[in-house]
Amino acid sequence: MKRFVRATLVLLSFSLLTFACSCVPIPENNIIEEITPIIFWSVQGGGEEDGKITISTLVPPLIKVKKRVLSLKVSLLNEGNKGFNLTYYNELKAGQIRLLFVDEAYAKRGLTRLINTVLTDPNISQRLYLVITKGNFNQFLAKHLGETDNIDYYLYRMFKHYEKKKQGEITVVNLHQFMKMLYSQVSDPQLPVFRAEGEQFLYEGTAFFDRDSMVAEIRGKDDQINQLLYRDRFVRYLVLPDLAVTLGHIRAHTHKKLTPDLSSMSIEIDVKGRIDELDSLARIEDNFQFAALTQKIERYLEENVIRLLSQMQKLQIDPLQIGGLTAKPFSKPITRDTWDRHWSTMKINVKVRLHLEPLTKVK
């Protein structure tokens, strides 16, 4: 009996082991010398010839070797990824990808397909930064092929820097934030826009999206105001060339309030900061003049906020996530159509309150 039990046991465990071993553990080969992690993908074109897109990247990152731009014309994003592997001696790994540059023309046709591809890849982090580019991005890359020119890494560091602690100079949006904005019932996403020009990569402003396709772009002071309005932000400099004033170290607290029938909205913005620059600082001699200047800036900001918002209303987009405010604890969430209808005709009241540090030390 005992022998029988023992024999059964040995047989059972043996068969179980072979059963398990029939599925061979094949680990991915990740020896550091044999792989090349990449930092970004850039996607251009699409639509013109049978929906092909050009995808490119820069290899190798960080090592002090002459770099090269890999570029392929493909119809699917991962087809490009595979193609890169066939043209380069190392295996490219998407696990370290940090940036996704998308051409403006592509963004105007809708980003969903592209984003879904990136999103489903379990290797790619949700912290991937999304950027809209203009101009010839590949040419810009080609100018940065030097041995010490880690342009890919520096670009990543730049986004990282401005994202951290909400530095408030440029708009920074990562994949997760974009998806959350896209999925929220009534609101639309926004993304930063950069222009590649020769050797330079210039920040242009913020792109507004209608669902997943880019519809508008704002720059300069509109962009600054957008950054103030979108959540409570810190802005290093608020430059107002029309008034010849620069406000510095701005902290804005925005209170948005919708009336229950959605016919009007009031925005109160408390701006704290100081005057960093004026065509002549000494021009302000007494409190009266200081108050007058403050009031002038307030009126100016109010006008610009209203202009920016009415631009959004005209396009029926909501990049500031105002529609989110319609959610109430005990009532049904409204549909996109209802919100669009109300939003486009909504009356907007804006009140800006400036709290500026008084000027000292100036003559």
Added chain:
Amino acid sequence: MQAISLFRKTSHQESGFYALFLTNRIQMLYYMIVMPSALVQPYMLLAIVAMGIASQFCLYMLSKWFATPYAAQGYQGFEKLFGKRGIKILALASLPLLLLKISFISISYAEIMQQFVFPSMDREWHIVFPFILSCYLALFGMENMVRFVTIVFIGTIWIFFLYTPYFLVQSNSIHDLYPLIPIGPEPFAWKSLLLVFSSFSGPEFLIAISYWLNPQRKMLKYLTIANAISVGEYLFISIASLLFYGSKYLPTIKYPNVEMGRYLQSPVFERVDIILISAYSFSFLYSIALFVLMIYGASRLLGKTKTNTTLIGLIVSGCAAMAVTLPISKWFWEPGLEQSFWLDLQMWAGSATYLLVPLLVWIAIKRKARTTS
């Protein structure tokens, strides 16, 4: 073959805390597996609270069992309550439930492991290795296992604090938590309710090990605390994920709390989720070990109980569990339809046992009290 006694009991100290930790850990097992299909609407937060209260009711009945002298007597206690035949029927009935629970837990965990940590490795490997580890754990015997739960609890409770950053993310707004009550023609969420209830299930298996818990009258206090901690953890993680994803984006994600772990960043180690998943394995391994021991115990009840426990017996129990789990994983666990079948099955089985087992025991105690008085 060396004789080992897995089910010996040597000490008689107070052990309310073991019951607390055990209840809490077994209740928290399901969360990361089950949550995505259960709690996608903000008002389902109320379901957690409601089911927590329902679970408290079951725990109350359990505590009645712990308060009787039978609980401390082990096998003799059961024999007095149900009779020899009754025990055999119960043991026979518990075997498939235990096997189902083990299979469901280990395959789901293996799937997460495979998807996030070792994508190119077959899932079966993630089942075989944890099983070997669990059997090793089980070797130390029931008494040590019960004590070990303290370490498991301390080793996994910190995961809870990892989710605090999600309350502070910039893109959060309180409006993501609205509406708080279901409005309009929503499909009735009884299935989700059942799912949440089955997530709270598990403590009913404590009946089987009550002998080692040195039960006493104050057990209800510890069970209540454990239940409250579980409700708190569930609420905490659900609110965090609702705030982080919003109620429209959340349903599209299969393992929200693992994906959230991926979003965490540490300056030293980027893939925080790998640490997180590995830490989760602590309580998974522990419960599998516990259940394997229970399978062995139950199968002993079916045969001869007088003989000593043997290593072979334990290994056979482990192999039996593995022999059920591996084929399910290999042939009957395709993502999608079949997976949701197992989820449904486990959901029904878990809820049913959680409701019926304490009820059964309670009724048996009442009947016994009436016949003896």
